[in-house]
Amino acid sequence: MMKKRYRNGDIWDFEHEMAVAASRQVVLGLDGGTTSTVCICMPLIPYTDLLPDPIPVLARSIAGCSNHNSVGETAARETLEQVMADALSKSGSNRFAVRAVCLAVSGVNHPTDQQRILSWLREIFPSHVRLYVQNDAVAALASGTMGKLHGCVLIAGTGTIAYGFTEDGREARAAGAGPILGDWGSGYGVAAQALTAVVRAHDGRGPLTMLTCGILRSLELSSPDELIGWTYADPSWARIAALVPVVVSCAEAGDQVANKILLDAVQELASSVKAVVQRLGLSGEDGKNSFPLVMVGGVLEANKRWDIGKEVINSIVNDFPGALPIRPRVEPAIGAALLAWNFLTRKSP
């Protein structure tokens, strides 16, 4: 264990160079996504039912992509290790002060992903450190429930996923498989449907739509033919998902094609949550038990007349009246730190 200390010496050099507040114990929470990775170092506060507000944070560090599917295993690990070292260094701490780490990272889709990352983490930290590896959606859930793994989170940004936990530790997810595998309710999905509608109208395969004007103007193109070159030029999902506000504007202006795309997205997003709630029985036998429903991501936060998030909530509450919608006030990395803290203090009170 701690082999990495010698292999990647420079990352952890600060541990020899600084006076460390050795008595103060800390937990680390990481939120690793495709765009960026955030690490929070939090002091280990005693277990209590009422958390301090605001949550105490010793340090926050930030780095790039840590999804192993996007950048490969080696680069992902380097990023994760660096961002943890930065957070510890900034907080005047070191690895011996760490009591628990919760690493919530996108691309954890299978128990083998979890095992691989756990055994690598084990090489970095001393053996007494508790280690938890989760999908990044779990940190988003915890950011709404203040560290408690109970309820369902729906994320809809560039991508989308629904992830839920029962109080006795069972878990389930829906969607989150990427655009090829049918995440139609995501920002990418909505925008791709809108682009498709423009091409169809141009071909004579579909109705005319205000999306044509709206999207061409927003991309500074003069004809739908040019969309082909535009999509080929850079296939990044976030670039396509950035068109969602155009779709919302067209729907608000009364365009039926845009309106249908948003209604379909609402159905898709709600159905992901419903599948998770049903599989876990979160709403109890009579379907009326209450459970947290954490809502995260740009697609759900559009505070417009056509409010996708509100419509999704309406659809879910219609089937499960006990769903308690929550918009988190802290970032997912703090959710991950609270998870680490919660695991630790509950298991060793």
Add this chain to the structure above:
Amino acid sequence: MMKKRYRNGDIWDFEHEMAVAASRQVVLGLDGGTTSTVCICMPLIPYTDLLPDPIPVLARSIAGCSNHNSVGETAARETLEQVMADALSKSGSNRFAVRAVCLAVSGVNHPTDQQRILSWLREIFPSHVRLYVQNDAVAALASGTMGKLHGCVLIAGTGTIAYGFTEDGREARAAGAGPILGDWGSGYGVAAQALTAVVRAHDGRGPLTMLTCGILRSLELSSPDELIGWTYADPSWARIAALVPVVVSCAEAGDQVANKILLDAVQELASSVKAVVQRLGLSGEDGKNSFPLVMVGGVLEANKRWDIGKEVINSIVNDFPGALPIRPRVEPAIGAALLAWNFLTRKSP
């Protein structure tokens, strides 16, 4: 003109090194796709209503991808120039013997694409050579009509496009915009829908389907969770499209989900053709005029009980009884050469 002769000297060196049958005039036909590029060198035969069978071919050369959207402008040009030089060299000919070139290449979606390639071609060939640049779908049409630009071609392989011409030279297309822009009837589209159905069944968002077993077995995976890693590992469209036979098998075995995916694909493919036929008025005022309907590509050629091509034809003939289905007996590059020959001999009889 012919600046390229000096810039890319090595490509055309053979012209100085060989005895050339200078009196024999030739035409070149190129079919440039995302997978490969084929060039045919054909002797210039006198104009006749009855073409020789088989079509005389002096040489055939083959190279890699020449879609500028995929490999960039420079690499695409290098490939096209090399494959033309190879065909001329193999046929014991040179650029002065060329009377016409028809370059039919994927990625020609806009008049500016055409102009760019034309002015580059103009640098390679002497000024008397007639040059034609088309989308590769046009070569496929000509391979069914023996060089005549009339009717509609439907291509459905990894991608899909419908392309049509009237006898007086008007043209129209539908689809062919890539998977992001909604080519749902393509091999990629069919397979992506099937993968989505597997994930939905696994999530509890959709009905159980035989596609789960069929696709996991075919990819040697043990759980639908692993599909996420599989799609990320290599996003090539052809790799996904290769799953079409699994979808056909499941539909033949009675799976309703697979059956619906194929029925939807049939609708999509037929609607592309119908949009083109309607915009061009190919079926005349009473809707009964006859026109060639050229059918090309792996998705349409599956000679199974569930025959996608046959169903597409049925749907089209239902609306346009004058559609005359043709399965080409020669490859698209020969279609391109016949086009060059046809343009030339008709315009200067």
